[in-house]
Amino acid sequence: MTPRTPGAMTDTPEAVEDLPPGWFKAKLGQLNAFRQRHELAEIVLVFVAGFIFDVATLSRVDDAQTLVQQGLYLAALCLLMALEQRHKLKGDLPKPLAKGMEFAEAGIHFFFGALLSTFTLNYFKSGSGLTSLLFVVVVFVLLVANEFPRFRAYGQIVRFALLGFCLVSYFACIIPVLVGQVRPWMFVVAVAVSSAAMGGIFSQLNKWNPQKRALLTRQVLPGVGAQVLLLALYFLKIIPPVPLALTYIGVYHYVEPPPRGDDRFLTSGLYRLLHERPWWRFWDNGDQTFYARDGDQVYCFVSVFAPNKFRDRVNIIWSRYNDRRGEWEGQGTVGLQLGGGGAIRERGWRTFSTKSKYAPGDWRAEAQTEDGRTIGSIRFTILKDTRTEPRQFVMDLR
Numbered sequence: 065m066t067p068r069t070p071g072a073m074t075d076t077p078e079a080v081e082d083l084p085p086g087w088f089k090a091k092l093g094q095l096n097a098f099r100q101r102h103e104l105a106e107i108v109l110v111f112v113a114g115f116i117f118d119v120a121t122l123s124r125v126d127d128a129q130t131l132v133q134q135g136l137y138l139a140a141l142c143l144l145m146a147l148e149q150r151h152k153l154k155g156d157l158p159k160p161l162a163k164g165m166e167f168a169e170a171g172i173h174f175f176f177g178a179l180l181s182t183f184t185l186n187y188f189k190s191g192s193g194l195t196s197l198l199f200v201v202v203v204f205v206l207l208v209a210n211e212f213p214r215f216r217a218y219g220q221i222v223r224f225a226l227l228g229f230c231l232v233s234y235f236a237c238i239i240p241v242l243v244g245q246v247r248p249w250m251f252v253v254a255v256a257v258s259s260a261a262m263g264g265i266f267s268q269l270n271k272w273n274p275q276k277r278a279l280l281t282r283q284v285l286p287g288v289g290a291q292v293l294l295l296a297l298y299f300l301k302i303i304p305p306v307p308l309a310l311t312y313i314g315v316y317h318y319v320e321p322p323p324r325g326d327d328r329f330l331t332s333g334l335y336r337l338l339h340e341r342p343w344w345r346f347w348d349n350g351d352q353t354f355y356a357r358d359g360d361q362v363y364c365f366v367s368v369f370a371p372n373k374f375r376d377r378v379n380i381i382w383s384r385y386n387d388r389r390g391e392w393e394g395q396g397t398v399g400l401q402l403g404g405g406g407a408i409r410e411r412g413w414r415t416f417s418t419k420s421k422y423a424p425g426d427w428r429a430e431a432q433t434e435d436g437r438t439i440g441s442i443r444f445t446i447l448k449d450t451r452t453e454p455r456q457f458v459m460d461l462r
Contacts, residue, residue: 383395
């Protein structure tokens with residue numbers, strides 16, 4: 065045997081032969097023991113890794129690579145959950161796969177963390193109003209709770225409910241991207257496709273599981289129940305209108321679009337927005353305190369993110385608050401076209417609506433989809449301008 069320097073590392077066959085029997089098994093046992101002692105740290109690490117990886121790789125909602133990546137995540141998640149159940153119910157997986165099931169839970173929750181973070185970001189971007197905000201908060205709570213043992217203790221009930229949620233969220237995004245519109249029937253199709261995918265998993269589990277009642281209560285009902293709940297929330301207009309998202313909304317004294325003859329109009333042409341907002345009111349979008357003189361019009365400028373090749377409409381709903389009745393009263397609706405010119409890739413489709421007949425008071429302008437889902441809104445106050453000196457307007461470019 066070749067002599068070795070004490071403490072030196074070598075990859076010669078003699079070194080391998082010197083390892084005691086069961087060395088790899090012992091090291092694996094030590095690794096598992098270490099994981100059990102630091103279970104919370106592992107949970108946080110998996111959560112952070114999945115979230116950071118997703119945020120770092122997440123692109124536009126209509127990006128083909130992103131959609132394919134999410135689809136692969138879902139496929140891997142379904143496969144891993146099915147293999148885990150097969151291993152628990154029948155225990156006949158090939159030895160390498162059976163050994164890998166020790167890490168199945170970490171893998172399942174990594175995929176759940178990555179997918180839930182993606183859908184949370186999408187819903188957050190598209191959501192507006194209290195109901196949509198509450199929905200996003202619930203999704204975020206699920207995202208965080210997914211990483212803790214007390215939540216995981218519910219086992220298959222929670223996992224299949226989350227899987228149903230992820231499947232519906234994925235198809236509810238990809239179908240409008242492919243069609244180029246957002247319509248209620250598309251969400252129904254998304255639920256139907258998701259149910260079919262879940263049905264394929266359930267049919268396999270039904271072959272492996274001798275306890276049909278357990279399959280029904282712990283897997284089928286949670287998965288289908290999550291999808292039915294999402295369908296109900298959609299028609300209650302609580303779920304935000306993914307993939308649309310309002311990137312900006314502001315109130316101005318005048319809005320001038322790029323000249324039609326400008327070659328930059330379709331790519332980088334900027335709108336000219338005039339306002340007289342003081343520099344220190346940096347939190348306002350334009351003239352949210354609007355001083356009106358005779359002949360002034362109120363301009364509502366909006367920028368809406370929509371996938372490329374999208375052809376749809378957004379309605380601007382003007383409302384004025386009635387102090388005596390304590391409610392908002394509609395003051396007109398203007399439909400604006402999304403698609404064609406006026407788009408900057410990252411800023412979205414830009415357009416505006418005007419209001420020439422108005423009275424002083426508190427106002428609101430809402431951007432809504434064709435079926436009445438609010439993408440975003442802005443509140444502002446119109447005051448009668450009693451000043452006589454010339455006004456000094458500032459120009460923003462967007």
